[in-house]
Amino acid sequence: MEKYILSIDQGTTSTRAILFNHYGQAICITQKEVNCIFPNPGWVEVDANEIYQSAVDVIDQLFFKAKVTPASIECIGITNQRETTVMWDKETGMPVYNAIVWQSRQTADICEQHKKDEDVIRNKTGLIINPYFSASKIRYLLDHVPNGQARAEKGELICGTIDSWLIYKLTNHVVHATDVSNASRTMLFNINTMKWDDELCKLFRVPMKMLPKVYPSSYKYGLFEYKGKKIPITGVAGDQQAALFGQTCFDKGDCKNTYGTGCFMLLNTGNKPTFSKSGLLTTIAWQIGKEVTYALEGSIFVGGAVIQWLRDEMKMIPDSAASEKCAYHSLDKENNVYIVPAFVGLATPYWDNEARGAVFGLTRGTTRDEFVRAAIEAIAYQFKDVFEVMKKETDCSIHTLQVDGGATKNKYLLQFQSDICGLTIKLPQCLETTALGAAYLAGLCTGYYSSVEEIKSIHSFQAVYEPKMKSSVVNKKYRGWKLAVKATRVFKP
Ligand code: ADP
Numbered sequence: 001m002e003k004y005i006l007s008i009d010q011g012t013t014s015t016r017a018i019l020f021n022h023y024g025q026a027i028c029i030t031q032k033e034v035n036c037i038f039p040n041p042g043w044v045e046v047d048a049n050e051i052y053q054s055a056v057d058v059i060d061q062l063f064f065k066a067k068v069t070p071a072s073i074e075c076i077g078i079t080n081q082r083e084t085t086v087m088w089d090k091e092t093g094m095p096v097y098n099a100i101v102w103q104s105r106q107t108a109d110i111c112e113q114h115k116k117d118e119d120v121i122r123n124k125t126g127l128i129i130n131p132y133f134s135a136s137k138i139r140y141l142l143d144h145v146p147n148g149q150a151r152a153e154k155g156e157l158i159c160g161t162i163d164s165w166l167i168y169k170l171t172n173h174v175v176h177a178t179d180v181s182n183a184s185r186t187m188l189f190n191i192n193t194m195k196w197d198d199e200l201c202k203l204f205r206v207p208m209k210m211l212p213k214v215y216p217s218s219y220k221y222g223l224f225e226y227k228g229k230k231i232p233i234t235g236v237a238g239d240q241q242a243a244l245f246g247q248t249c250f251d252k253g254d255c256k257n258t259y260g261t262g263c264f265m266l267l268n269t270g271n272k273p274t275f276s277k278s279g280l281l282t283t284i285a286w287q288i289g290k291e292v293t294y295a296l297e298g299s300i301f302v303g304g305a306v307i308q309w310l311r312d313e314m315k316m317i318p319d320s321a322a323s324e325k326c327a328y329h330s331l332d333k334e335n336n337v338y339i340v341p342a343f344v345g346l347a348t349p350y351w352d353n354e355a356r357g358a359v360f361g362l363t364r365g366t367t368r369d370e371f372v373r374a375a376i377e378a379i380a381y382q383f384k385d386v387f388e389v390m391k392k393e394t395d396c397s398i399h400t401l402q403v404d405g406g407a408t409k410n411k412y413l414l415q416f417q418s419d420i421c422g423l424t425i426k427l428p429q430c431l432e433t434t435a436l437g438a439a440y441l442a443g444l445c446t447g448y449y450s451s452v453e454e455i456k457s458i459h460s461f462q463a464v465y466e467p468k469m470k471s472s473v474v475n476k477k478y479r480g481w482k483l484a485v486k487a488t489r490v491f492k493p
Contacts, residue, residue, distance in 0.1 A: 007020060022458070044104040135200065183196075240297065265297065323410060327369070415468075
């Protein structure tokens with residue numbers, strides 16, 4: 001009987017189940033939306049029970065749609081939106097509050113109080129003080145759940161990120177665990193010692209006993225019983241790290257960029273953490289056996305979203321795909337238009353919350369097509385800014401970039417990215433890299449895959465882009481971009 005791996009991808013807006021065959025092909029996908037709750041401006045919460053139920057529903061639908069039996073499932077991989085935090089009653093398995101979503105700003109005040117601890121936190125966790133990470137969310141929950149602190153200290157309340165929550169529920173309340181990649185986003189996990197950190201737990205007054213046990217990303221977590229059949233959960237990783245794994249970026253210097261609404265670049269930095277001076281985050285990529293792999297992470301707030309803006313607000317294009325046509329139509333012109341899409345400030349490496357978007361270089365003859373092309377190029381320039389910092393701060397030699405995400409449909413973007421960075425760009429056959437990464441991790445644990453080399457050998461690409469632009473042109477264009485960013489940042493009326 002052919003065996004498959006079931007991957008659960010729990011994202012911010014939806015939960016998906018994907019069935020992979022041995023060749024890493026996604027043969028069936030089911031999906032269910034998850035409703036976010038916005039109690040106040042900037043706050044984002046979600047009903048943790050709805051998340052669990054959505055996972056159960058997509059699994060049910062997958063078995064129905066793919067017409068497979070539970071016996072044909074080798075194992076389960078879980079990947080999840082990172083940092084989002086759930087607190088629940090250990091006995092009943094009921095959440096005691098909504099889950100607080102990674103984007104939520106409701107713990108900004110708590111973070112403000114810990115500014116003084118910035119250096120300790122960075123050295124131990126590789127993170128910057130920010131409401132994104134779980135520690136301030138756990139503090140918030142302990143403060144807002146009736147008798148929260150006392151109940152947690154008695155061991156009645158426990159907490160975790162979404163992976164922990166799903167593992168707890170899917171194993172029938174038997175296993176309270178997380179993987180190292182998720183733990184590394186909590187701000188309580190010491191990425192040097194690979195343990196929950198006493199000093200950090202004290203800083204946030206989080207009783208250590210409420211935290212999940214931490215295991216490697218490829219590990220036998222527990223059993224999910226489905227229609228009488230026990231299926232092992234054997235792979236767990238946060239979404240960006242799972243995508244790095246799914247892109248087979250197994251070696252130091254391998255990197256991937258996800259071109260979604262925003263962009264996330266991760267660089268495999270090998271077996272030691274590299275700490276950044278420019279606001280890149282240091283994170284654990286995964287652990288297999290005893291071997292820990294670290295990564296550096298850089299983010300861009302507005303990636304594909306600039307194309308949505310052209311479509312929805314500027315009404316310049318009917319759909320995202322039209323952006324590519326515009327770019328190719330304007331190729332006879334030397335484009336000197338720059339759009340800096342700092343709609344919500346600029347992330348890596350500028351970390352400028354107050355900057356706002358700007359356009360430079362317009363003339364009477366500027367056409368819509370050039371304008372749209374400038375927006376696409378802005379995505380690539382922002383990536384180059386992150387890439388340059390990565391190069392400077394590591395001893396990795398980076399030659400290839402593996403890409404995924406919705407905006408990789410745009411061939412002009414990928415060629416321009418290759419040109420402007422001098423990188424070979426590879427687009428994998430299977431674009432579901434996040435779910436695929438969790439599946440690979442799960443399959444490695446059970447022996448479905450014998451080694452990472454075997455995974456590399458079955459992994460295939462649908463397109464490869466090589467740099468073609470002359471370096472003098474690259475330098476001139478990038479100088480223009482840097483000037484545009486500088487001018488943008490000066491404009492603070
Ligand atoms: P997310 O997971 O962040 O929601 P996706 O990976 O689904 O994002 O990618 C969606 C983004 O990709 C949108 O911002 C959209 O504008 C962009 N996009 C989709 N198709 C294209 C295209 N052909 N050219 C450029 N951008 C595109």
